[in-house]
Amino acid sequence: MEFAPWIHTFLNNQKIPHKIVVVNQIDSHRFNRASLINIGFLKTRDECDYLVMHDVDLLPNNAELLYHFPEKGPYHLASPEYHPMYHYKTYIGGVLMMTIKHFQMCRGLSNTFWGWGREDDELYLRFRENSLTLYRPTGLRTGYETFKHIHDKERRPRDYKRYGEQKKTQFQRDKTTGYDTLRYTLESERVLTIDEAPVHVYNVELFCDKTKTPWCDHSR
Numbered sequence: 001m002e003f004a005p006w007i008h009t010f011l012n013n014q015k016i017p018h019k020i021v022v023v024n025q026i027d028s029h030r031f032n033r034a035s036l037i038n039i040g041f042l043k044t045r046d047e048c049d050y051l052v053m054h055d056v057d058l059l060p061n062n063a064e065l066l067y068h069f070p071e072k073g074p075y076h077l078a079s080p081e082y083h084p085m086y087h088y089k090t091y092i093g094g095v096l097m098m099t100i101k102h103f104q105m106c107r108g109l110s111n112t113f114w115g116w117g118r119e120d121d122e123l124y125l126r127f128r129e130n131s132l133t134l135y136r137p138t139g140l141r142t143g144y145e146t147f148k149h150i151h152d153k154e155r156r157p158r159d160y161k162r163y164g165e166q167k168k169t170q171f172q173r174d175k176t177t178g179y180d181t182l183r184y185t186l187e188s189e190r191v192l193t194i195d196e197a198p199v200h201v202y203n204v205e206l207f208c209d210k211t212k213t214p215w216c217d218h219s220r
Contacts, residue, residue, distance in 0.1 A: 008197035034109035036120035057151035079204035082146035107178025183207035
């Protein structure tokens with residue numbers, strides 16, 4: 001409700017044609033951000049030149065943040081220099097732009113990351129493996145105020161738990177999965193308008209192979 005009209009206005013000010021897509025996980029499994037991004041790619045790759053993987057709790061707060069076509073390589077807008085929380089040098093989460101071609105080169109993201117975090121660290125390994133250079137904005141004077149962070153950790157606690165082999169595999173390069181191995185069901189599709197911002201919502205149920213990633217559900 002906050003993100004859509006904010007980013008719609010921000011991109012219009014930069015005269016960037018855009019489509020806002022929300023992939024909403026409605027199954028009972030743990031959150032899988034990477035798989036949701038992969039679905040967003042599959043649903044838009046034939047109509048978009050590039051995609052912006054954008055956390056909805058980060059609102060760009062500096063007009064010098066340019067959402068232009070990232071022709072040379074992946075472009076990390078929410079760089080460690082400007083992200084309000086994460087500052088390690090290999091961090092590429094939050095807001096990351098990739099061309100359709102470069103996303104395909106990496107086969108998207110790993111589908112094995114259930115719970116919060118680490119999927120973008122694995123994507124960084126895919127960049128290196130495919131000789132993709134990461135670019136970031138420089139020279140902004142807004143520092144950690146470059147993005148407005150609207151996450152309420154009390155109302156929306158994040159799921160950082162790790163179970164069994166997940167503790168080990170979270171730091172490894174996943175050679176098996178990507179957007180081309182993803183299994184999901186599209187339960188419904190809607191187009192909403194929020195303060196004049198059109199939003200395409202895909203409600204999806206993800207499939208979990210519990211023989212490979214039993215940590216997709218919390219331990220009972």
